[in-house]
Amino acid sequence: MMAYFLTDLAELTRHLGRTRQIWQHDARQDWFQTDATTPSPLVAGRPARSAKGFFFAEQEHVFEFDGRYFRETLPRPKPFALIGVSSCDLVALAYQDQFFADDPHYQARRQQGLLVGLECTTPCTHGFCPTVDAGPGARAGTADLVLHPLDDGWLLTATSTQGEDSLRGLSLAAASECAQQLRDKQLADCEQQFPDDHHIVEGARRLNAGEIAEDLWQHLGIQCLSCSGCTSLCPTCSCYGVQDQSSEQTISRRRFWDSCLYDGFQREASQHNPSADAGARVQRFWYHKFSDDFRQDFGRYGCVGCGRCEVTCPGVIGVHSVMKRICHE
Ligand code: SF4
Numbered sequence: 001m002m003a004y005f006l007t008d009l010a011e012l013t014r015h016l017g018r019t020r021q022i023w024q025h026d027a028r029q030d031w032f033q034t035d036a037t038t039p040s041p042l043v044a045g046r047p048a049r050s051a052k053g054f055f056f057a058e059q060e061h062v063f064e065f066d067g068r069y070f071r072e073t074l075p076r077p078k079p080f081a082l083i084g085v086s087s088c089d090l091v092a093l094a095y096q097d098q099f100f101a102d103d104p105h106y107q108a109r110r111q112q113g114l115l116v117g118l119e120c121t122t123p124c125t126h127g128f129c130p131t132v133d134a135g136p137g138a139r140a141g142t143a144d145l146v147l148h149p150l151d152d153g154w155l156l157t158a159t160s161t162q163g164e165d166s167l168r169g170l171s172l173a174a175a176s177e178c179a180q181q182l183r184d185k186q187l188a189d190c191e192q193q194f195p196d197d198h199h200i201v202e203g204a205r206r207l208n209a210g211e212i213a214e215d216l217w218q219h220l221g222i223q224c225l226s227c228s229g230c231t232s233l234c235p236t237c238s239c240y241g242v243q244d245q246s247s248e249q250t251i252s253r254r255r256f257w258d259s260c261l262y263d264g265f266q267r268e269a270s271q272h273n274p275s276a277d278a279g280a281r282v283q284r285f286w287y288h289k290f291s292d293d294f295r296q297d298f299g300r301y302g303c304v305g306c307g308r309c310e311v312t313c314p315g316v317i318g319v320h321s322v323m324k325r326i327c328h329e
């Protein structure tokens, strides 16, 4: 792992842009493709949408069949770099990498993507990444390059072989001990500024101890509008549905983001539905985020503390609202 001092971020963007498309997010808080020769300023923090859609497409065809042969529909993206991925979203991508480890469509995009993380120095609204070990500093093994803002430039750390290779040809000075110390101090200060979130810890404990009354899930279910805002924006949600479409010559299978908050998500062909009521669906969602069973499978909780569900839920049953209700029961 090599650390460098970078005076001008535009220099890095131009360098990476010679061989890749460049994506970043801005004050509108969404991702956009930028002209690497005249890059926009980088904005720290959580964009409205996470980076999952770059790899797990919102919808795509997974194969076609012409009556005789199956045709592959694998994506062939050009190399690209995502600049400014927040630490929580980097952890979420590492989670998705595990889920989609054997998925050729996800992997075809993932292998072309260079992840350039940007560490936060102030907490974002509703975020609680330190509580779930996802930030504010980038976690090991989640990025290729990591940026951290300094007073007079950037600390740039190459955290993977691909990241180190991507810097070849760029003239960079090694980072000083002072720069490293300033980074550590800024991250520690940032952690201190997060609001009290003991309700997350206690809520997860109660959920795993089976201490939540069925009634509470039913009450929370009344507030769910099945809009799928939470599952679409949650960076670790990975459920999808498939649908076959036919034309005169071909049948193609499309897959698309699904939501466990939809009535029909688990409905079987027999019409049996294991989560027929909204309370059961809300319960299922939160078990997926905070159950110890998933922690055993993935090495961590399914929540990275980004706070997006709290921001978006029109029924006011995002993560803080639900965990506080669980704690106050
Ligand atoms: S965002 Fe809220 S209302 Fe919409 S599906 Fe999720 S829990 Fe239900």
Ligand code: SF4
Pocket (backbone or CB within 6 Å): 230, 233, 234, 235, 236, 289, 302, 303, 304, 305, 306, 307, 308, 309, 310, 319
């Ligand atoms: S459950 Fe909510 S806070 Fe946790 S990762 Fe998903 S959107 Fe973010």
